[in-house]
Amino acid sequence: xxxxxxxxxxxxxxxxxxxxxxxxxxxxxxxxxxxxxxxxxxxxxxxxxxxxxxxxxxxxxxxxxxxxxxxxxxxxxxxxxxxxxxxxxxxxxxxxxxxxxxxxxxxxxxxxxxxxxxxxxxxxxx
Amino acid sequence: xxxxxxxxxxxxxxxxxxxxxxxxxxxxxxxxxxxxxxxxxxxxxxxxxxxxxxxxxxxxxxxxxxxxxxxxxxxxxxxxxxxxxxxxxxxxxxxxxxxxxxxxxxxxxxxxxxxxxxxxxxxxxxxxxxxxxxxxxxxxxxxxxxxxxxxxxxxxxxxxxxxxxxxxxxxxxxxxxxxxxxxxxxxxxxxxxxxxxxxxxxxxxxxxxxxxxxxxxxxxxxxxxxxxxxxxxxxxxxxxxxxxxxxxxxxxxxxxxxxxxxxxxxxxxxxxxxxxxxxx
Numbered sequence: 180x181x182x183x184x185x186x187x188x189x190x191x192x193x194x195x196x197x198x199x200x201x202x203x204x205x206x207x208x209x210x211x212x213x214x215x216x217x218x219x220x221x222x223x224x225x226x227x228x229x230x231x232x233x234x235x236x237x238x239x240x241x242x243x244x245x246x247x248x249x250x251x252x253x254x255x256x257x258x259x260x261x262x263x264x265x266x267x268x269x270x271x272x273x274x275x276x277x278x279x280x281x282x283x284x285x286x287x288x289x290x291x292x293x294x295x296x297x298x299x300x301x302x303x304x305x
Numbered sequence: 306x307x308x309x310x311x312x313x314x315x316x317x318x319x320x321x322x323x324x325x326x327x328x329x330x331x332x333x334x335x336x337x338x339x340x341x342x343x344x345x346x347x348x349x350x351x352x353x354x355x356x357x358x359x360x361x362x363x364x365x366x367x368x369x370x371x372x373x374x375x376x377x378x379x380x381x382x383x384x385x386x387x388x389x390x391x392x393x394x395x396x397x398x399x400x401x402x403x404x405x406x407x408x409x410x411x412x413x414x415x416x417x418x419x420x421x422x423x424x425x426x427x428x429x430x431x432x433x434x435x436x437x438x439x440x441x442x443x444x445x446x447x448x449x450x451x452x453x454x455x456x457x458x459x460x461x462x463x464x465x466x467x468x469x470x471x472x473x474x475x476x477x478x479x480x481x482x483x484x485x486x487x488x489x490x491x492x493x494x495x496x497x498x499x500x501x502x503x504x505x506x507x508x509x510x511x512x513x514x515x516x517x518x519x520x521x522x523x524x525x526x527x528x529x530x531x532x533x534x535x536x537x538x539x540x541x542x543x544x545x546x547x548x549x550x551x552x553x554x555x556x557x558x559x560x561x562x563x564x565x566x567x568x569x570x571x572x573x574x575x576x577x578x579x580x581x582x583x584x585x
Contacts, residue, residue, distance in 0.1 A: 188381070192374045199511075200371035203364055207543060214536040218311055225313030226533055228349040233528030240526070257532035261360055264539070265521045267367050268514040275385060286446070291385050294515065297392040301399075301522030 184282070191278045195271055202267030209260030217253030241302070269298045310533070317347070318537035325365065325545025330556050331565045332506075334513075336362040336484045337421050339538060340414060341572045344585055349534065351407045351414075351585055355483030356529030361542040362485045363517045368546065370511035378507040380449045383462060383500065387472045388512055391490070392519040394476020399520035401481050403527055411580025414482050418573035424488050425566030439463045451504050460501050468498040480520035485513040 237243045238258050247255025272295045279287040308316065320342050328334045336358050343354040373379065402410065442448060442462040450457040471493035475486040487509050494505035524530050579585045 189377060192377065192379070192381075195511075196371045196374040199367045199374070199514075203367045203371070203543075207364070207540065210536055210539055213532065214314075214540065217533060217536065218314060221310045221533070223309060225308045225310045226531075228343075228347070228353045228531065228534060231350040231352050234531060235528075238525075238530070238532065239528055254532035257536045258530070261530060261532070261535060261539070262525075264360065264363050264367075265518050265525075268363065268518040271367075271511075272385075272388075272515060275381070284446070287382060287385060290389060294385060294388045294392055297389075297396065298515070298519055298522075301392075301396060301519050302525075304522070304526070 187282065195274060198271055198274060199267060202263065202270060206260050206264035206267060209263055210257050211260075213248070213253050213256030213258075213260055215253075216251065216256055220253045265302070269295070269302070272298060313347075314533070314537045317343070317534065318541035320346070321361065321538045321541025322545040322548070325361075325542035325547075326549045327545075327561070327565055328365070328542075329546040329549025330553060330558065331425060331562045332558070333421060333425055333562075333565065334362070334365065334485050334487050336365070336542075337418060338569065338572070339542065340483055341418070341569075341576055343534075343538075344411065345572070345575060345579070351410055352402070352527075352529045353531050353534055355402070355410075356524045356531060357535040357538040358483035359479075359517050359521055359524060360530065360535045361539050362479075362483070363514050363521065364539050364543045365546045366485055366487075366510055366513035366517070368543065370507075370514060372550070373507040373510055376452070376507065378451050378504050379511060380447070380500065380504055380508050382445070383447050383449070383494065383498075383504075384508045384512050386445060386447065386465075387469060387490075387493075388515050390469045390472035391476035391479070391486075391512060391516040394473040394478075395480035395516050395519035396476075396523065397473075398477040398480025398482075399523035401477070402524075402529075408580045408583050408585055410481065411585040412577050413580075415573045415575075415577030415580060417478060417482060417484070418569050418576060421488055422566045422570035422573060425562045425569070437461060437463075439465070441465050449504070451501060458501075460504070461499070463499045464497050468493045471497060476516050476519070479513075479516045480523075483524075485517065487513055 244258045248259035276291045324338045339358040340354045343349040438461045447462040450459045475489035479486040490509040491505045494500040
């Protein structure tokens with residue numbers, strides 16, 4: 180492979196690395212904050228996870244989660260952190276689309292866009 | 306025994322920390338033990354368990370990928386192309402969860418655990434990269450090189466369709482069981498596509514997070530992701546993985562892998578029998 184391409188790949192890899200790390204740290208911080216609030220707000224016996232009820236609607240859709248988090252509800256904030264975590268690899272794929280476009284590698288712009296579309300579909304379909 | 310929320314949270318976090326630590330030290334990933342740990346020990350419904358496990362998988366793999374990306378081994382194009390297969394597989398797997406009985410999920414989980422136990426115990430072999438170019442891989446620009454002490458070593462990729470198919474299976478397992486399927490991914494790249502081991506493992510690392518994110522959305526919409534449960538699992542596993550990375554240089558990996566392998570083989574049998582017996 181050409182020197183210039185090698186260097187560019189290495190540079191992109193570093194940027195991707197920072198992106199992933201920042202995403203995980205941010206998500207973990209939000210989850211931790213939400214966790215502390217949750218433990219303060221929910222004293223008493225632990226919920227029984229034995230029977231599956233499914234989460235209430237407030238924890239299933241992004242816009243509800245954001246609203247719940249902003250109201251200072253511990254579990255809502257946790258879910259927001261989890262959304263951020265799920266968003267981290269998605270952001271990384273989106274970044275790769277740009278990266279391949281800069282390299283003018285249209286085959287992989289297309290391939291990566293397909294992956295991105297699948298990820299977004301998963302997140303918004305209901 | 307009825308624990309308070311705090312007690313329960315701490316117990317789950319501790320167990321998750323152990324899982325993350327062992328996973329990081331053995332290179333097998335903690336995700337594989339989270340689901341059995343929650344279902345067998347805490348009697349958590351398997352749907353909540355796979356939700357929490359999948360979340361932790363995204364966290365640890367993204368963290369690991371962040372560390373490995375800088376070393377320059379990962380092959381972006383191989384990863385991205387195969388991610389088309391894994392993400393479609395993940396969607397399929399996640400939809401399957403909503404349709405098949407929980408006992409079946411537990412039994413399949415047990416079978417995958419048996420495979421993980423076997424890969425943990427058997428000796429590690431490194432299939433060196435092939436020197437013959439493959440036309441399809443060439444057209445798809447998959448060939449690459451990786452750093453060695455003597456400079457960059459070129460390798461050629463082979464058997465793209467077979468690798469693609471195997472990656473689809475890896476995706477289905479990830480979506481169905483809430484695991485990373487790193488073992489199957491590495492198998493597909495290292496053994497089937499003849500990609501050097503170190504390249505396969507690092508590329509697999511950043512693929513796992515994307516695959517998991519694909520099924521995470523569906524889990525979320527079906528209400529499998531519980532905040533009170535996912536929180537200690539995610540934080541515990543992440544902390545354990547970080548700790549494992551710290552103490553890895555001094556660890557006896559071979560011994561750990563054998564002990565770990567035997568332990569998860571036992572857990573596997575438990576999962577299969579409970580699953581088949583309808584007790585999960």
